[in-house]
Amino acid sequence: MIRTVVSALLVLVLCSCSTGSGRDISGERIKPVKLDPVLSSKQAKQLFGAKATGSPQNPAPFGSYARGCQAGGAELPETGPTWQAMRLSRNRNWGQPELVDYIEDLSRKAARQPGWNGLYIGDMSQPRGGPMLTGHRSHQIGLDVDIWMLPADNLNLTVQQRENISSISLRRSSGAYTNNNWTRAHHEILKAAASDPRVARIFVFPGAKVKMCNDEKGDRAWLRKIRPWWGHHYHFHVRLTCPKGAKGCVNQNPPPAGDGCADAQQWVNNILNPPPPDPNAKPPVPRRELTMEDLPNQCAAVLTAK
Numbered sequence: 001m002i003r004t005v006v007s008a009l010l011v012l013v014l015c016s017c018s019t020g021s022g023r024d025i026s027g028e029r030i031k032p033v034k035l036d037p038v039l040s041s042k043q044a045k046q047l048f049g050a051k052a053t054g055s056p057q058n059p060a061p062f063g064s065y066a067r068g069c070q071a072g073g074a075e076l077p078e079t080g081p082t083w084q085a086m087r088l089s090r091n092r093n094w095g096q097p098e099l100v101d102y103i104e105d106l107s108r109k110a111a112r113q114p115g116w117n118g119l120y121i122g123d124m125s126q127p128r129g130g131p132m133l134t135g136h137r138s139h140q141i142g143l144d145v146d147i148w149m150l151p152a153d154n155l156n157l158t159v160q161q162r163e164n165i166s167s168i169s170l171r172r173s174s175g176a177y178t179n180n181n182w183t184r185a186h187h188e189i190l191k192a193a194a195s196d197p198r199v200a201r202i203f204v205f206p207g208a209k210v211k212m213c214n215d216e217k218g219d220r221a222w223l224r225k226i227r228p229w230w231g232h233h234y235h236f237h238v239r240l241t242c243p244k245g246a247k248g249c250v251n252q253n254p255p256p257a258g259d260g261c262a263d264a265q266q267w268v269n270n271i272l273n274p275p276p277p278d279p280n281a282k283p284p285v286p287r288r289e290l291t292m293e294d295l296p297n298q299c300a301a302v303l304t305a306k
Helices: 004-013 046-047 097-108 159-164 185-195 206-215 221-225 261-272 298-304
Strands: 061-066 067-071 084-086 117-119 144-148 199-204 225-229 236-242
Touching: 046 298, 061 298, 067 298, 084 097, 097 117, 097 144, 097 185, 097 236, 185 199, 185 206, 185 221, 185 236, 199 221, 206 221, 206 225, 206 261, 221 225, 225 261
Parallel strands: 084 117, 199 225
Antiparallel strands: 061 067, 117 144, 144 236, 199 236
């Protein structure tokens, strides 16, 4: 009931003035929506977080991973032959069709590993993408997914169990090393995840990257896409490249050349022996909340489509 009321209010405050016409990547004609001055100042996370379903448009990601939205989002089924979506109450098991296909493909490969019957899938995107009410800054255009480190040995979890069960941490010494929960299966699943040509990069804690660098004896090209980042020890974060022909989608710059292992080792060294603070460093600037005015123009049409 609350979502219905919110949706009705959104229609009232948005005016779909015809300021021209255009077509999305699939050829569907889109009527641009002009934001009124009131809505342009509204926090985007409140508006997109209120949407319970995807937009009835052809699939298209608009904007960048941390400043955008998604049209025509597809819902990953809550349970499949080799996966289960977790934390269903968040309603974040939505993404572009390419992401849903990728998850299904990777989960089948994961199911071949000992002790794994597939994957537990964490946050993807909201039904229409956009900034989230809580958590991530990215995951806005339907091309990001968090995959749990917990081996998915039981694919018959109830909805309540999926709310209460937790993943496992694989880090030791603040992320400088892996702990005893790390297995060769984690290495192989991350390798399969990064080897898919649809992948732009994968975020994981620094110790895991160094561990994989030290253990990999074959083709090392996939290691370039494994990028160390803070956190990411209960899950790894996969980011896909913009689909071919998605003109409104903004790719992140590709990772630097090489396997990135030396940089990851330096990150670990800095964890173990932190460098002295920079006396000239400027204090961090608090991040402000994104408004509708910060997002691509297409996001207003995505928000109000029905």
